[in-house]
Amino acid sequence: SSGINAEWPLRPGYRQSRKMKVFVILIGVFSAVSAANTNKCKEMTDGSLSDKVCHGDSTVTHCTSPVFAEYGGMSSQAYGCGECPADSTATCADCTATDDTGCNTKV
DSSP states (O other): OOSOOTTGGGSTTHHHHHHHHHHHHHHHHHHHHHTSOOOEEEEEETTEEEEEEOOSOTTOOEEEEEOEETTTEEOSOOOEESOOOTTOTTTEEEEEOBSSSOSOOOO
């Protein structure tokens, strides 16, 4: 005897167990994809402010917007996803992003 079981692929339930393994792997892949970030922030496109999904990982939790300063006018900060740079409170405002609608309203 060679020690090889020639009937192993034909045993009852083999195909079902293999299909189950493939199914479990696919569920894992789809779960990882669905865990991607779906937070929305407003972005300026062609002069119009609209909600956009912040693509990337789930660590993007803030939206940015410009600040209007008296005697200085509107800052050059863009509307978008992410946090304001450090020490930029005079030129950038941020808010907590949600998956419903962009929190960074028009200034």
